[in-house]
Amino acid sequence: MEYFVKSGNPEKQRVACVIVGVFDRRNPTESAATIDQATDGAIGSIMRRGDMDGKLGQTLVLHNLTGVFCDRVLLVGLGRERDFDEAAFRKAHATVARTLRSTGAIDAVDYLTHLTVKGRDLHWNVQQATLALESEGYRFDAMRSEKTREDLPKPKLERLTFDVPRRSDLPAGEKGLTEALAIARGVALTKDLSNLPGNVCTPAYLADQAQKLAEAYRFKAKVLEKAELEKLNMGAFLSVAKGSSEPPKLIVLEYLKGAKGEAPIALVGKGLTFDAGGISIKPAGQMDEMKFDMCGGAAVLGTFAAVAELKLPVNLVGIVPCCENLLNGEANKPGDIVTSMAGHTIEILNTDAEGRLILCDALTYAEQTYNPAVCIDMATLTGACVVALGAHASGLFANQSSLARALLTAGEQSGDRAWELPLWSEYEPQIKSEFADFANIATVGSREAGAIIGATFLHKFTKKMKWAHLDIAGTAWTGKKASGRPVPLLVQYLLNYAAKHEE
Numbered sequence: 001m002e003y004f005v006k007s008g009n010p011e012k013q014r015v016a017c018v019i020v021g022v023f024d025r026r027n028p029t030e031s032a033a034t035i036d037q038a039t040d041g042a043i044g045s046i047m048r049r050g051d052m053d054g055k056l057g058q059t060l061v062l063h064n065l066t067g068v069f070c071d072r073v074l075l076v077g078l079g080r081e082r083d084f085d086e087a088a089f090r091k092a093h094a095t096v097a098r099t100l101r102s103t104g105a106i107d108a109v110d111y112l113t114h115l116t117v118k119g120r121d122l123h124w125n126v127q128q129a130t131l132a133l134e135s136e137g138y139r140f141d142a143m144r145s146e147k148t149r150e151d152l153p154k155p156k157l158e159r160l161t162f163d164v165p166r167r168s169d170l171p172a173g174e175k176g177l178t179e180a181l182a183i184a185r186g187v188a189l190t191k192d193l194s195n196l197p198g199n200v201c202t203p204a205y206l207a208d209q210a211q212k213l214a215e216a217y218r219f220k221a222k223v224l225e226k227a228e229l230e231k232l233n234m235g236a237f238l239s240v241a242k243g244s245s246e247p248p249k250l251i252v253l254e255y256l257k258g259a260k261g262e263a264p265i266a267l268v269g270k271g272l273t274f275d276a277g278g279i280s281i282k283p284a285g286q287m288d289e290m291k292f293d294m295c296g297g298a299a300v301l302g303t304f305a306a307v308a309e310l311k312l313p314v315n316l317v318g319i320v321p322c323c324e325n326l327l328n329g330e331a332n333k334p335g336d337i338v339t340s341m342a343g344h345t346i347e348i349l350n351t352d353a354e355g356r357l358i359l360c361d362a363l364t365y366a367e368q369t370y371n372p373a374v375c376i377d378m379a380t381l382t383g384a385c386v387v388a389l390g391a392h393a394s395g396l397f398a399n400q401s402s403l404a405r406a407l408l409t410a411g412e413q414s415g416d417r418a419w420e421l422p423l424w425s426e427y428e429p430q431i432k433s434e435f436a437d438f439a440n441i442a443t444v445g446s447r448e449a450g451a452i453i454g455a456t457f458l459h460k461f462t463k464k465m466k467w468a469h470l471d472i473a474g475t476a477w478t479g480k481k482a483s484g485r486p487v488p489l490l491v492q493y494l495l496n497y498a499a500k501h502e503e
C-alpha cells in the first residue's frame, strides 16, 4: 500500500472513501460536521436514527451521499471525547483497517489524524495511524502452498492519504509517516522470521537472513561458527547447542553510521530457534510455541532493518546467539557445570533455563569486543514474566535509571510498552550454587520472582556496562502469532537517542 500526507477539505475529496470520526453520544468531529453540512445534515439524521452513537470501535459506511465528491464516507466511533487517549486513537485505526478491508475502496483519505490526543502531536498521530494500519494488514502465508495462498482474500485498498489540518503540518506528518514505514518494515521482518517453524528457521537460516539483510542495506555482518565460539571460550552458549545436530551460530551485525569512534549501542537478542527444554524437558502442550524462542534475535534483525531504512546516524551493533535446546546423548544434564566466556562457572540445575546461558556469553562478547555506550538485550526468557505482566508490557530491568527511563518513555511513545522490575542485590543470594560460582536457576525460593532471577543471572555479566534487559516472553507473540515487539520500542529509543546526540 502507498501512503500520502496532504491537506484538503473532506467534502472535496474525489476518492473511494473519506474517513471521519464521531465521538460518543453522537458528537461529530470537525471533519464529520463539515461532511454533515455539505450533505444537508445526512450524518446528523443517521445519528438521530441510532445507527452511529460514536462508541469506540463502532463503524458505519455511507454510500452515495449527495454534496460530497467521494463514493463513501466511513464513520468511525471514537468513544467519549474526554476519554479519547492514545489507546483509543490506535484502536480506531485498527478498526478503520478492518472495515476498509470489507469494502471495495481502492483509495481513501483519513481525517482521524486531525484529532487531539493529549500530550501528542500530529507527527505522533500519523506515525501511530500508519503503524496500526500496517499491523492490521500483515499476513503470514510463507508456509502455505500456492493454491491455498491464492484462496486468501486480497486487500483492495491501494492508496491511503492522511489529511493534516494545515499545509504547515505537512513536514511533521511526512516525518511520522517515514518513521512508521521503517518501523513497520522492521516489525514485518521480525514477524516473518518469528512465525517460521523451527525446521525452517534454524540457526543457519537466521544467520543467512542476517547476512542477506546486511547486504541489502550495506552494513556489516559476520557469523561466528562453532570453532570460533570454542576459541572464545563460550562454554555456556556451546553447552546448550550440544544437544542438537544443528550447529550454533553467533550473528554479529555492525551498522556504524554515527560519529566516528563513538561507542556503539549494542543490541543482544536470544536466538533460540527451538526450545524443547533439553533433558529438563517441557510438557508437550503448546510446545510448538517454543519456535518463538528466537523472537529476541529476530527483533535485533528487525531493528537493524528499520534503522538502516531510516539511515539513522548512530553506531549500532547487534549480537544474536542462535542454537536449539534439544536433548540427545550429549545434551546438558542437570548438575553439569560449565565455564562461561567471562570465566564464571555455572551449575546448570535446569537445562530449560538455557536462554541465560546463551545470553551471558553473548553479553560478555558485546562488552569485550565493543565496550558499548549502552547494551540492551531482549529475550523470551521466563514464563514467570508472562505471569507477572501478561501480554501488555515487556519486563524491563536496567542497572542505570536514566536508561530505564529512556526505554520506558520510548515504549509509551510507540505503544510498545515496558514495565520496570527491580534488579536489587537482595535477589543475588538466590542463585548461589553449592558447587559453582552460581546456578542457572534459583536455589532459594524456587518459583518466586522468576523473571527477576533470570535478570539477576544476566546482571552478573553486565556489571561493567550501562545495561538493560527486556523480557519479552509475554509480548513477542500472542495467540500463536508473532507481534514484532519490541522493535517499535527500540526504534523509537534509537530515534530519540539520535536526536539527542545531534544537538
Ligand code: BES
Residues within 6 Å of the ligand: 275, 277, 293, 350, 352, 353, 354, 355, 380, 381, 382, 383, 384, 386, 441, 442, 450, 473, 474
Ligand atoms: N523460553 C523459555 C521461556 C518461556 C516460557 C517463554 C514460556 C515464553 C513462554 C525459557 O527458556 C524457559 O524455559 N524458562 C524457564 C526457566 C525456569 C526453568 C527457571 C521457565 O520460564 O519456565
Ligand code: MN
Residues within 6 Å of the ligand: 275, 277, 325, 351, 352, 353, 354, 355
Ligand atoms: Mn527454556
Ligand code: ZN
Residues within 6 Å of the ligand: 272, 275, 293, 352, 354, 355, 380, 381
Ligand atoms: Zn528458552
